[in-house]
Amino acid sequence: xxxxxxxxxxxVLAGSRMETLRINGIEKQFPDGTPETLxxxxxxxxxxxxxxxxxxxxxxxxxxxxAETKVFSHQSIELLRFVGGG
Numbered sequence: 001x002x003x004x005x006x007x008x009x010x011x012v013l014a015g016s017r018m019e020t021l022r023i024n025g026i027e028k029q030f031p032d033g034t035p036e037t038l039x040x041x042x043x044x045x046x047x048x049x050x051x052x053x054x055x056x057x058x059x060x061x062x063x064x065x066x067a068e069t070k071v072f073s074h075q076s077i078e079l080l081r082f083v084g085g086g
Contacts, residue, residue: 022076034073039066041077053080 019030021041035041038061042049054061054069055078061069071077 019073021071021073024078030073034071036070037067038069038071038077041071042066042079045079047079047081051081053082054078055080 019032019034020027021030021034022028023045035044038054038056039049042052042054049063049066054063054066056069056071057076
């Protein structure tokens with residue numbers, strides 16, 4: 001919260017701190033706060049854990065560690081899915 005005087009009147013400016021993550025190069029906002037773990041993020045994005053490779057701040061995260069890997073505001077996350085085809 002920021003207080004500032006203006007023409008003899010004290011205004012209180014409530015800071016609206018929007019939580020964000022950069023996912024595949026795109027800023028995504030989380031008004032209610034970022035998910036706590038990578039697994040929660042994938043669930044929120046409706047991404048099947050078994051079909052994705054995840055990288056946080058250029059570090060690959062093992063799939064078995066998705067549930068314990070903490071996610072923090074302003075991290076850079078890359079989510080890759082492999083698709084078969086020919």
